[in-house]
Every structure is written in structure tokens, then in C-alpha cells.
Amino acid sequence: MTDSGCGFFMSKTGILKLLVLxxxxxxxxxxxxxxxxxNPSxxxxxxAAYIISWAVSLLLYFFKITGLHLHIQSECFTFNTxxxxxxxxxxxxxxxxSVIVAIFFGNGDPLCGGSGRFCxxxxxxxxxxxxxxxxxxxxIEAQNMKSYAPVGAGYGTTWRGIWKAIILILGGLAFGLLIKTGYRCGSDCxxxxxxxxxAWCVAWGVAALMYLLRLITCPARMSANRQVGFGTFEFFWSAFACLLYLVGAAVLAAFLNCKRFRSTGCREILAADICGWVTAVLFAIDAFCLREHRPVWFVNRRVQSSGGGSRTVTTTTTTERRTRS
Structure with missing residues (x-):
């Protein structure tokens, strides 16, 4: 199987790219x-982002089919990379x-006769x-081509890296829409x-920092003990961030101050609350996937004998599973 022409067209990578297009x-x-x-902007x-991503992918597909990519290779950064x-x-x-389109779902111009709303x-x-x-x-296409990723720079395109990115996207949209709508609505509100x-900014900020450290492969350069510590902190923060987003979404739901959701402001604050709930669920799933990094605390009870009788000594031991983070 060749890397261009009909060989690429019939390959797994070529079929995936064609489906993407x-x-x-x-x-x-x-x-x-x-x-x-x-409207709005x-x-x-x-x-525009939809079209740009699609257009560049089409250009890459054209280069592959025609074999032009063989003439634009570089030693430090290949075409496949x-x-x-x-x-x-x-x-x-x-x-x-797609999240933006879902949030700003609204009416359009008549296209199918009458009001045209259904169409x-x-x-x-x-x-x-x-x-x-x-x-x-x-x-799926990125996972299929992960062998072309530079050494140490593939975390962002792993399933866990993509999952983290989705969490950061929805979490950022949650507090971004809250800021855009306005959080001044009366004393208690x-x-x-x-x-x-x-709460949302703190949870999102620390998670974004850990994601950035993963991207620049900082944990991989740490010692074994520090790698275990980083994984444990990541587990605890995912669980804690889940609680922060969960509590924040519940509080925001109680202070929506919207009887009807016909106005743009009420729709945006409702979308922010929905993004908060979804982000909490995603953080919970992330913490569940990181459960192998949690510390295991257990209590050992042993009986010690002495001259006057026996006594029970309780010893608390903390162990950690050393896994590859």
C-alpha cells in the first residue's frame, strides 16, 4: 500500500479523512x-471556523491523493506530523x-414556506x-495517526488528553457565559x-494548569515519587472540581431569576448552568478514570503481649500505588 494515490484512497487513513470531509x-x-x-458575531x-478546518483538511487530502506531500517534507516537521x-x-x-451553535440555537429566516421555523x-x-x-x-483520525506525533508531545491527542480538553472547553464556556450575562442581579443574587x-474559575484554572503541565511533559521529567504525587493530586482535584461545579450549578439554578427564557440573557444564563452541570459530570468521570492514582489508607491491628497481659496496638499505614501517570 502506497502513501499516496489510489493506495492512500483505499487505506484506513484515507477513508477516515474522506468521511471527515x-x-x-x-x-x-x-x-x-x-x-x-x-448574528451575534x-x-x-x-x-468561519467550520469552513477553515474543513478547507485545510481538504487541501491535505488533495496533497495526499496527488502525491504533492512528498515534495514538501521537512526533517524537523513532516507532512504527516x-x-x-x-x-x-x-x-x-x-x-x-458545535457547543456554540447549540447554545445560540434560535430562529432563522423563512426557508420552507410560511414561518419556516421547523425547516x-x-x-x-x-x-x-x-x-x-x-x-x-x-x-479517531488523530488516534490513527498518533505514530507521527513527536516524542513526548502526544498527550493532547490521546483519549485522556481530548477528554481533558472537552472538560476545559465546557467549563470555560460555563463561567464565560456567566460573565457575559452578568452576575450583578441584586444583593443576595x-x-x-x-x-x-x-468556584468555577478556581476549578477550571487549576485543571487548565495541570493540562498545560501534561502538554509540556513536566510530569514525565519528575522522579517516580513525584509522578505518583502528581497523579494523586490530579485525582483529588478532579473530584474536588466536580464538587465545585456541582455546587455552583445548583446555586446558579436557584438564582436564574428568569420566569421565561425568551430573552437572550435568560437563555445564556440557562446555557451557563447546563454547561456547569455537564462539566461536573465530566469531572466525575475523569476522577473515576484516575482512581488508580488514589492513595489507599488502611488500618492494621496487631496484638502485642506484655508481662501484665496483652494490649491492642492500632497502626495506620499509608501506601500509594505507583503507576505510570
Missing amino acids: ISGCACWALYAASRQYR IKVYAF FDYFWSWLSCINYIVC SFAMQLTACVLGFVTAILYA TIARTFVLV
């Missing part, structure tokens, strides 16, 4: 037909844009679903929403 094209085409990309960004990184970046890009809703909903499907296909904002 078909799904991505259908996504932005339906989004364009629904005319939901015009963040929806324009989502539409760039293709691998672009698949990973496009996966994150499509996830972000517009169907197009926008289909585009949103296809966006998530395309992101999944990009993730302002205090409650400020608490939610601080």
Missing part, C-alpha cells in the same frame, strides 16, 4: 442554509463550534449534530452568582 462539508453547508450564522466565528496535529486541532475546533430548526439541529460527529471522526463564578 463529507461530514464536515454537510455540517457547514446546512449551517449556511439555515442562515443562523449572521460569535456565531459568525463558528461558521502536521496532518496529525491538524486533526487534533480540528477536533477541538469542531467541538467548540430552520431542523437544519441548525442537524448541523450541530454533524459538528459533533465530525469532531469524533477527527479524534449577586453574592450567590459571585460565589459560583469564583
Whole structure:
């Protein structure tokens, strides 16, 4: 099997990239037909990002099919390495844009006669679903090409790295929408929403810092004991961040101050609360996946004999499972 031409077209990588192109094209085409990309400006960004990711992927596919990629190789950064990184970046890009499209789901211009609302809703909903499907296909493509990743730089494209990125995306959208909507809404309401904002920012900030340390392979350079400590801290922080987002989402739900959700502000604050709940669930799943790094505390009871009789001595021992973080 060759690396270009018909050999690439029939290969697993070629078929995956073709599926990505078909799904991505259908996504932005339906989004364009629904005319939901015009206002606000963040929806324009989502539409442009869809097209840019798809267009570059199409160009890479064209280079592979025609064999032009063989003439633009570099010793320090190969064409396949760039293709691998672009698949990973496009996966994150499509996830972000699809979440934005879902948050700003709204009415469009009449397209199917009458009010046209059903047709517009169907197009926008289909585009949103296809966006998530395309992101999944990009993730599978990146996993299939992970052998081209530079040594030590592949954490971001592993399943755990992508999972962490999704958590950071939704968590950032949660407090970002809260800031955009405004957290000043009366004395008690302002205090409650400020608490939610601080809790979410702290949970997200530390998680983002640990993700950055993973990307630059800092834990891999640590000693064995420190690697165990980093994994343990990561486990505890995922569990603690789950609680912070869970409590924050519950408090924000109590102070939505919206009887109806027809206004943009009420929809945004509701979307922020939903993102908070989902982020809490994702942090809980992340902590469950990191359970092998948790310390194991147990109590040993032994009986010691003495001249006057026997006595029970309780010894608390702390052990940690040393695993590869």
C-alpha cells in the first residue's frame, strides 16, 4: 500500500479523512442554509471556523491523493506530523463550534414556506449534530495517526488528553457565559452568582494548569515519587472540581431569576448552568478514570503481649500505588 494515490484512497487513513470531509462539508453547508450564522458575531466565528478546518483538511487530502506531500517534507516537521496535529486541532475546533451553535440555537429566516421555523430548526439541529460527529471522526483520525506525533508531545491527542480538553472547553464556556450575562442581579443574587463564578474559575484554572503541565511533559521529567504525587493530586482535584461545579450549578439554578427564557440573557444564563452541570459530570468521570492514582489508607491491628497481659496496638499505614501517570 502506497502513501499516496489510489493506495492512500483505499487505506484506513484515507477513508477516515474522506468521511471527515463529507461530514464536515454537510455540517457547514446546512449551517449556511439555515442562515443562523449572521448574528451575534460569535456565531459568525463558528461558521468561519467550520469552513477553515474543513478547507485545510481538504487541501491535505488533495496533497495526499496527488502525491504533492512528498515534495514538501521537512526533517524537523513532516507532512504527516502536521496532518496529525491538524486533526487534533480540528477536533477541538469542531467541538467548540458545535457547543456554540447549540447554545445560540434560535430562529432563522423563512426557508420552507410560511414561518419556516421547523425547516430552520431542523437544519441548525442537524448541523450541530454533524459538528459533533465530525469532531469524533477527527479524534479517531488523530488516534490513527498518533505514530507521527513527536516524542513526548502526544498527550493532547490521546483519549485522556481530548477528554481533558472537552472538560476545559465546557467549563470555560460555563463561567464565560456567566460573565457575559452578568452576575450583578441584586444583593443576595449577586453574592450567590459571585460565589459560583469564583468556584468555577478556581476549578477550571487549576485543571487548565495541570493540562498545560501534561502538554509540556513536566510530569514525565519528575522522579517516580513525584509522578505518583502528581497523579494523586490530579485525582483529588478532579473530584474536588466536580464538587465545585456541582455546587455552583445548583446555586446558579436557584438564582436564574428568569420566569421565561425568551430573552437572550435568560437563555445564556440557562446555557451557563447546563454547561456547569455537564462539566461536573465530566469531572466525575475523569476522577473515576484516575482512581488508580488514589492513595489507599488502611488500618492494621496487631496484638502485642506484655508481662501484665496483652494490649491492642492500632497502626495506620499509608501506601500509594505507583503507576505510570
